[in-house]
Amino acid sequence: MQGGPENATTTDERHSSRVTIEVNGASREVTLDNRTTLLDTLREHLDLTGAKKGCDHGQCGSCTVLLDGRRVKSCLIFAVTVDGRSVVTVEGLAGPDGLSPLQAAFVAHDAFQCGYCTPGQLCSARGMLDEVSRGWPSAVTEDLNTRVELTDAEIRERMAGNLCRCAAYPHIVAAVRETAGAREPAARAMRAASS
Known part of the structure; x- marks a missing residue:
């Protein structure tokens, strides 16, 4: 009886996996079809709708989240590949006292209009600022032997995937620049303490 109800259950079990993901600091466990993307897992199984499905091809960046601290386009990643890993979505960027400095800067600089891309922009900017603090160069970094200076050209290049x-x-660049400027004194203090 190929294709009967008994085979349907067996087929589903063979093509699904139990996945545990730490999402915004909380461990979440779901059973998913192995073909389910991280984006669909977040939106349809975990009710975290901040990451948006824009193009579903990794071209627009609306679905950007942080995976183990690095920015990724969640529409391109199968959820089974992130088992045991940590994901931060836009819902996890705010702190206990409210908006993060980056989110507050986006509001202050009116760095969104319709807001559809904003969750991906915020996650990408957060990841990008962390990359800069680690000294990672971009395609427009002029001197690879000095600390990266976060110019408007650097910000635009690093945010080009969103x-x-x-x-x-222009408002997104201004918000990121302001946030980077606020982070710099703390980064200098950390560098001094480690020397």
Whole structure:
């Protein structure tokens, strides 16, 4: 009886996996079809709808989240590959006292219009600022032997994987620049303490 109800259960079990992901600091366990993307897992199984499905091809960046601290496009990653790993979505960026400094800067600089891309922009900017603090160069970094200076050109290059159909780019750059400026004194203090 191929294709009967008994085989359907067996087939589903063979093509699904139990996955445990730490999402925004909480351990979440779900059973998923092995073909389910991280984006669909977040939105449809964990009710975290901040990451948006824009293009579903990794081209727009609306679905950007942080995976083990690095920015990724969640529509391109199968959820089974992140078993045991840590994911931060836009819902996890705020702290106990409210908006993170980056989120507050986005509001202050009106760095969004329709807001559809904003969760991905925020996660990407957070990941990008962490990359800069670790000294990672970009394609436009002029001197690889000195500390990366976060110019507007650097910000635009590093955020190029996140599209904004409303073209709020100047405001996004201003918000990221302000946040980076606020982080710099703390980064200098950490560098001094480690020397």
